Amino acid sequence: MQVIERLAPLGHNCRCGESRWGFRGITVHNTSNWSNGANALAHANLLRNGWKDKFISWHYVIDKDYAVRCIPENEVAWCAGDGNGDGNRKTINIEICDNADGDIRAATDNAVLLCADILRRNGITNVSGHLFQHNHWTGKDCPYDIRRGNPYNWETFCNKVQEKLNGSSGGEVVDQILHVGSKVKFNGVFKVDEVIKPNSKFPKGALGCYKVCYGYPVGPEDWIPCGPLATCNSDGSNENYNGVIKKGGYWKCDKVFTVVSIKLPTRHLTNGVAILEADGVRFCCDCGPLLEV
Ligand SMILES: [Zn+2]
Known part of the structure; x- marks a missing residue:
């Protein structure tokens, strides 16, 4: 199971930047958002857009x-609904997606892995007294699905x-947070x-793609050299590494890149930006569509 990072913007109500006051354990939620497409990345995007000024947030979705x-x-x-109580202030809050086009069993199994990883990193070997339902803090009927089996x-x-x-220990949770030296691939069809x-x-030309997989841009100021990319169909089939990239078309890339530098978030992008190199050219790419391999 992969952990990736799409941090909420600092300084908005969803992320005040204050430290947790301690660690009592983990509070578990279901999103109770059954809409198609209401997956983890969609929820991460909510905190970066329409919900960023609400006092609603979570550590993981x-x-x-x-x-x-x-x-x-x-x-x-701000997830446990208990103000400055221990649920908000002293637990790590995780939301399990129950979108209709998802897989509640796989999502809940992933939550099991993440909980074990967090507890282990905090030196806890017995779950007793360290796993909480949202219900424990406020009486809310959450995690809705788990409470119904x-x-x-x-x-x-x-x-x-x-x-x-x-x-x-280890091996089941793969941290996808990028650093200098990370080996990455482009994750998806763009x-x-x-x-x-x-x-x-850019001796072979370059392309920009501003709204790509998961609705998240490669980066509005980023140009990617065409050289290492393949043209393909929208589902990734028919890849052609000798094809000519055209506006409105699709591309993918199986090549492995090395992160040579990381830029801090810009006014456009709340993620870090990775600097990669191809065809002798250094280029920027938002960390979002990159998968560490
Ligand atoms: Zn909840």
């Missing part, structure tokens, strides 16, 4: 594919986390919004 870190673990998130009940959830804690002709910096 998890679906069948990813645990997305939205608030750093050492900061407070979907895909299994709370006791089973806690037992599964304990089993993971009892087992060998639509071409713009192509620039060859010039001195």
Whole structure:
């Protein structure tokens, strides 16, 4: 299971940047957002857009594919509904997605892995007294699905986390936070919004794609050299590494890049930006669409 990072913007109500006051454990939620597409990345994007000025946030939101870190673990998130109580102030809050087009069992299994990983890193070997339902803090009917045994009940959830804690450590949770030296691939199929002709910096031309997988841009100021990319269909089929990239078309890339530098978030992008190198050209790319390999 992969952990990726789409941090909420600092200084908005969703992320005040204050430190947690301690660690009592983990509070577990279901998003109760059954809409198609309401997956982990969609929720991460809410905190970066329409919900950023609400006092609602979470450290992680998890679906069948990813645990997305939205608030750093050492900061407070507003999820438990108990104001300055221990739920908000002293636990790490995780939301499990229950979107209709997701997979509640896979998402909940991923939450088990993440809980074990967090507890282990905090030196806890027994889940007893360290896993909380949102219900514990305020009486809210949350985590809605787990409380109805979907895909299994709370006791089973806690037992599964304990089993993971009892087992060998590591290997099941893969941190996808990028650093200098990280090896990365482009994760997905991208639509071409713009192509620039060859010039001195980009001898084979370059392209921009501003709204790509998960609705998240490669970066509005970023140009990617066409050289290492393949043209393809929108589903990734028919890849052609000798094809000519055209506006409105699609591309993918199986090549592995090395992160040579990281730029801090810009006014456009709340993620870090990775600097990669290809065709002798250094280029920027938002960390979002990059998968560490
Ligand atoms: Zn909740």
